[in-house]
Amino acid sequence: MKPAPFDFVSPDSLEEALAVLAETGEDARILAGGQTLTPMLNMRLVEPAVLIDISRLQTLDYVRRENGHIELGAAATQAALEAWPDLPACAPLLAQALPHVGHFQTRNRGTVCGSLAFADPSAELPLCLALLEGEVVLQSSARRRVVKAADFQLGMLSTARESDEMIIAARFPVAEAGTGYAFTEMALRHGDFALAAMAVMARKGSLRIAVGGVADRPVARDYPADLGGDALDDALNDLAWDLAAADDHHATARYRRELVRRLGRKTVEEALACRA
Amino acid sequence: MPRLKAGELSRISFELNGRTVSGYAEPRMLLADFLRHEVGATGTHVGCEHGVCGACTLRLDGAAIRSCLTFAVQTNGRHVETVECLAAEDGTLSRLQAAFRRHHALQCGFCTPGILMSLEDFLGRHPSPGEQEVREMLSGHLCRCTGYSGIVRAVMEVVAESESGDA
Ligand code: FES
Ligand code: FES
Numbered sequence: 001m002k003p004a005p006f007d008f009v010s011p012d013s014l015e016e017a018l019a020v021l022a023e024t025g026e027d028a029r030i031l032a033g034g035q036t037l038t039p040m041l042n043m044r045l046v047e048p049a050v051l052i053d054i055s056r057l058q059t060l061d062y063v064r065r066e067n068g069h070i071e072l073g074a075a076a077t078q079a080a081l082e083a084w085p086d087l088p089a090c091a092p093l094l095a096q097a098l099p100h101v102g103h104f105q106t107r108n109r110g111t112v113c114g115s116l117a118f119a120d121p122s123a124e125l126p127l128c129l130a131l132l133e134g135e136v137v138l139q140s141s142a143r144r145r146v147v148k149a150a151d152f153q154l155g156m157l158s159t160a161r162e163s164d165e166m167i168i169a170a171r172f173p174v175a176e177a178g179t180g181y182a183f184t185e186m187a188l189r190h191g192d193f194a195l196a197a198m199a200v201m202a203r204k205g206s207l208r209i210a211v212g213g214v215a216d217r218p219v220a221r222d223y224p225a226d227l228g229g230d231a232l233d234d235a236l237n238d239l240a241w242d243l244a245a246a247d248d249h250h251a252t253a254r255y256r257r258e259l260v261r262r263l264g265r266k267t268v269e270e271a272l273a274c275r276a
Numbered sequence: 277m278p279r280l281k282a283g284e285l286s287r288i289s290f291e292l293n294g295r296t297v298s299g300y301a302e303p304r305m306l307l308a309d310f311l312r313h314e315v316g317a318t319g320t321h322v323g324c325e326h327g328v329c330g331a332c333t334l335r336l337d338g339a340a341i342r343s344c345l346t347f348a349v350q351t352n353g354r355h356v357e358t359v360e361c362l363a364a365e366d367g368t369l370s371r372l373q374a375a376f377r378r379h380h381a382l383q384c385g386f387c388t389p390g391i392l393m394s395l396e397d398f399l400g401r402h403p404s405p406g407e408q409e410v411r412e413m414l415s416g417h418l419c420r421c422t423g424y425s426g427i428v429r430a431v432m433e434v435v436a437e438s439e440s441g442d443a
Contacts, residue, residue, distance in 0.1 A: 001326070002306070002309075003304040004304070006282050006304060007280065007282050009279045009280075016277045034345050034346065042325045042345075103415060103416030104340070104413060105342060105394055105397075105416045106416070108341050191416060
C-alpha cells in the first residue's frame with residue numbers, strides 16, 4: 001500500500017500550478033488536503049505522473065462572504081470552514097453537515113473544493129452545494145468559467161472539470177432570512193460514508209429536498225411549500241423510487257428507499273421548525 | 277518552482293518534538309514511514325494507510341492529522357509532534373497517559389499513540405466535552421482490544437479533573 005512514483009511540484013502561484021496542469025493534463029493531479037487522493041494513491045487506484053501541491057498557496061486559502069455567497073478557495077480546509085465565526089448565521093446547513101464529513105482529524109487537512117472535485121455520491125459537501133444551488137469556479141491557463149452545481153457533478157466520481165482545469169473556488173449562497181435548513185444522515189458509524197443523507201431548505205413559498213448516497217450523484221427537487229401529510233409521504237416515496245437505488249454490501253436498495261422516506265420526513269419537519 | 281523528480285531523494289528537515297530532525301525521502305514517501313524508517317521514531321503506528329484506523333495520527337503545526345495521508349516532502353520546516361513528546365524525560369506519564377493506564381484504556385497499545393495525539397488537539401479545542409462528543413471524536417480511531425469504554429472513562433476523568441481545577 002505505497003503510492004507508485006510521481007513527480008512532486010510545489011508551485012509558488014496559481015499561474016504556475018495551472019501551467020503545469022496545462023502541460024501535463026490527465027497525468028497530473030492536484031493535491032490539496034489529500035484526504036481522498038492519498039488513499040487512492042496508496043491503494044494505487046490512481047497513478048498520476050505528477051502531483052501539484054497547492055496546499056500552501058496562501059492566495060487559495062480563504063473563506064469569505066462576497067456577493068451573497070460564502071466563497072472558499074481551493075486550499076481552504078473543512079476545519080477552517082467549520083471554525084469560521086460567521087458559519088452558523090451565514091450557512092446553517094453547512095454548520096449541520098460539516099461534523100459528518102469524515103473525522104475531525106481528516107477535516108483538519110481535507111478541503112471543501114477537494115470534496116467537490118471527487119464527487120463521491122455519498123459525500124456531504126456536494127449534497128449541500130446541490131441543495132443550495134451553489135457554484136464552482138474552474139480555471140485553466142486559457143479560461144475561467146463558473147459552473148452551477150447541477151451542471152458540475154455529472155455522475156459517480158465524475159464532474160464537468162476538464163483535465164487542464166482546476167477548481168479554484170466554491171460558492172455557497174448565504175442563508176436566506178425566513179428560510180429553514182436541515183441536514184440529516186444515516187451511516188454505520190459516525191464519519192462513515194452516508195447510506196443516505198438528506199438536506200432540506202424550507203422557504204416561505206417552496207420546499208427543496210436533496211438526497212445524497214442513493215443515486216450516482218446528489219439529486220435535488222422542488223416542491224410546493226404546503227406539501228404536508230400524505231402528499232409529503234407520496235412525494236418522498238416517488239423521489240425514493242426515482243433515485244434507482246442499488247444494493248451494495250452496506251445496504252439494500254429497499255433499505256435506502258426506506259431511509260429516503262423516513263429521513264426525508266424528519267428532515268423536512270426539522271427545516272420547517274427552523275423556519276418557524 | 278520546486279519540482280522533485282519521481283524516485284529522487286530530497287533532503288527533508290523539520291522539527292520533531294522540539295528538536296530538528298532530517299533525512300532523505302523520495303516524493304512518494306509518507307510522513308508515517310519517514311518517521312519510522314528514516315528518523316527511527318517508531319511511536320507513530322501504521323495500520324490501514326488510508327486514513328480510517330487513526331493509528332498514525334500526530335500533530336502537524338498543532339493540528340491532529342493522519343501521517344499516512346501526508347507526504348514527508350510536505351513537512352519541510354514544519355512542527356511535528358508525536359506520542360514521544362507526551363511523557364516527561366524521566367518517564368513520568370502525562371495526565372492523559374496515566375488515566376489511560378488506570379482505566380485499562382489500552383491493551384496491545386497499537387491504537388494508543390494515535391488516540392492520544394488526537395486528544396491533545398481535541399481537548400485543546402474542547403476543554404469540557406460531553407461523553408457523546410468524546411465518543412464521536414473516537415469514531416476516527418479503531419481499537420480492537422478495549423471496546424472503547426476504558427478510553428472514554430479515562431478521557432472523562434481527565435476532563436473532570438481539569439474542570440475542578442485539579443490540573
Ligand atoms: S494508518 Fe493512517 S489512518 Fe490508518
Ligand atoms: S489497545 Fe489494542 S487496538 Fe487499541
